[in-house]
Amino acid sequence: MKVAVLGFGTVGVGVFEMLKNAEGMEQGTVLVRPGKNDTAFKRTSIEEIVNDPEIDAVAEVMGGIEPAFSYAAAALRAGKHFVTSNKALVAAKGIELSKIAYENNVGFLFSAACGGAVPYLHNLSIARESDEIISLSGILNGTTNYMLDSMQRLGLEYEDALRDAQRLGYAEADPTADVSGMDALRKIMLACAVSYDMLPAEGLLNEGIENISSQDVKHFMSKGYTCRLMVNGGKTENGGVYAYVEPVLFPEGAPECSVLQNFNMACYEGRNSGRISLMGQGAGRYPTASAVLRDLSGIASGRMYMLRKECRAVKAENDKYFHRYYIRLPEKMSACVAAESVETENGIARIITKSMSVLEMHETVKKIREDGGEVFFAAIGE
Numbered sequence: 001m002k003v004a005v006l007g008f009g010t011v012g013v014g015v016f017e018m019l020k021n022a023e024g025m026e027q028g029t030v031l032v033r034p035g036k037n038d039t040a041f042k043r044t045s046i047e048e049i050v051n052d053p054e055i056d057a058v059a060e061v062m063g064g065i066e067p068a069f070s071y072a073a074a075a076l077r078a079g080k081h082f083v084t085s086n087k088a089l090v091a092a093k094g095i096e097l098s099k100i101a102y103e104n105n106v107g108f109l110f111s112a113a114c115g116g117a118v119p120y121l122h123n124l125s126i127a128r129e130s131d132e133i134i135s136l137s138g139i140l141n142g143t144t145n146y147m148l149d150s151m152q153r154l155g156l157e158y159e160d161a162l163r164d165a166q167r168l169g170y171a172e173a174d175p176t177a178d179v180s181g182m183d184a185l186r187k188i189m190l191a192c193a194v195s196y197d198m199l200p201a202e203g204l205l206n207e208g209i210e211n212i213s214s215q216d217v218k219h220f221m222s223k224g225y226t227c228r229l230m231v232n233g234g235k236t237e238n239g240g241v242y243a244y245v246e247p248v249l250f251p252e253g254a255p256e257c258s259v260l261q262n263f264n265m266a267c268y269e270g271r272n273s274g275r276i277s278l279m280g281q282g283a284g285r286y287p288t289a290s291a292v293l294r295d296l297s298g299i300a301s302g303r304m305y306m307l308r309k310e311c312r313a314v315k316a317e318n319d320k321y322f323h324r325y326y327i328r329l330p331e332k333m334s335a336c337v338a339a340e341s342v343e344t345e346n347g348i349a350r351i352i353t354k355s356m357s358v359l360e361m362h363e364t365v366k367k368i369r370e371d372g373g374e375v376f377f378a379a380i381g382e
C-alpha cells in the first residue's frame with residue numbers, strides 16, 4: 001500500500017519514516033506548504049496527490065478542519081483510503097467523511113485521533129461487536145497529564161510545565177485545545193461515536209486545567225490527592241449518551257495516580273468483560289505515528305471502518321451524574337455552593353461540596369466566572 005502523507009510536522013515526519021519499514025507499506029509523496037517542497041517526495045498541491053494513481057491511501061496529520069476536510073473528501077472521492085490523527089476534523093466532520101468513504105468503498109480510520117499510541121478506538125470498535133460497552137472514561141490528553149504530573153512531582157509552575165510539554169511535541173500547535181479540555185472532549189466524542197453510533201455534538205461540558213495554580217496542587221498533595229484531567233462518557237438509561245471532561249482528584253493508590261508524564265489511560269467497562277484499562281503514550285511523534293500505521297495495516301487487512309453507517313449526531317445528557325467537588329473561589333462567593341467543609345485563607349475559600357450534578361457544577365462555575373470570580377474545581381474521585 002503506497003501512502004501519501006498530508007502534513008510534515010511532528011507526527012508527519014514520524015509517519016513518513018515508519019512507512020519505510022512497515023510490512024506491506026510504501027512511502028508515497030508528502031504534502032507540504034508552498035516553499036517547503038525542497039525534496040523530490042514533497043508536493044504542494046493536493047490535486048497531484050489525489051490524481052496520482054499510484055497512491056492507495058492518504059494519511060492526514062495536518063490538524064485543523066480546513067483544508068483537512070476538503071483534502072479528505074477529495075482523497076476519498078478519488079478512491080484513496082483515508083486515515084487521520086485529526087480529532088478536530090473527525091469530531092466535526094467524521095459522520096460526513098464516513099458517508100463519503102462508504103459511498104466510495106474505501107477505508108476511513110482514525111485511531112490516532114484518540115489516545116496516541118493507545119489502541120482505544122480500535123479496541124472499542126471490536127469490543128462492541130460482542131459485548132455491551134457500559135461506560136467510557138480515562139485520561140486522554142498527554143499534554144495536561146504531563147503538566148499535572150510535572151507540577152506535582154517536580155514542583156513546576158503552570159507556565160513552565162506547559163512550555164516543556166510544547167517542547168516535547170505533546171501539545172497541539174495552539175495548546176489552548178489541550179489546557180481547556182477541548183482536545184480531551186473531542187476524543188470522548190469519538191469514543192462515544194465508535195461505541196454507541198451516537199456522536200455527542202451538543203450539551204457537552206468541559207473544564208480544563210487553565211485555572212489550576214501551584215497552590216492548588218500543594219493543597220491537594222497535603223490532603224493525599226493527585227489531580228488528573230478525566231473524560232467520562234457512556235449510555236444513559238433512556239438510550240442517549242453523556243459526555244463530559246473535568247479535573248478529578250484521586251486518593252493515593254488509585255490507578256490514575258500512577259499515570260505519569262505524557263501517558264494516557266483509556267478505560268471502558270464492558271457488561272461481560274468488566275473494566276478494561278489501556279495505558280501507553282498518548283502524544284508525541286512516534287507513539288502517534290504508530291497508531292496511524294496501525295490503521296493503515298488494519299485497512300490493508302480488511303478492517304476498513306470505525307464509524308458505522310447509522311452513526312448520528314446527538315445532544316449529550318449530563319444532568320444525571322453526581323459528584324462531590326473541590327472548588328477554590330473567592331471567599332465572598334463561597335455561598336454559591338452547598339459546602340460539606342470549608343477552609344479559608346487570605347480571602348480564598350477551598351470547599352468540598354455536597355454531592356451535586358455535573359451539569360449543576362459546570363453551570364454554577366460559569367455563573368461565578370461571569371460575576372468576576374476566579375475558580376478552579378475538580379471532582380472528588382471516589
Ligand code: HSE
Nearest residue numbers: 141142143171172283
Ligand atoms: N495534544 C494531544 C495530547 C496530542 O496532548 O494528548 C495527542 O492527541
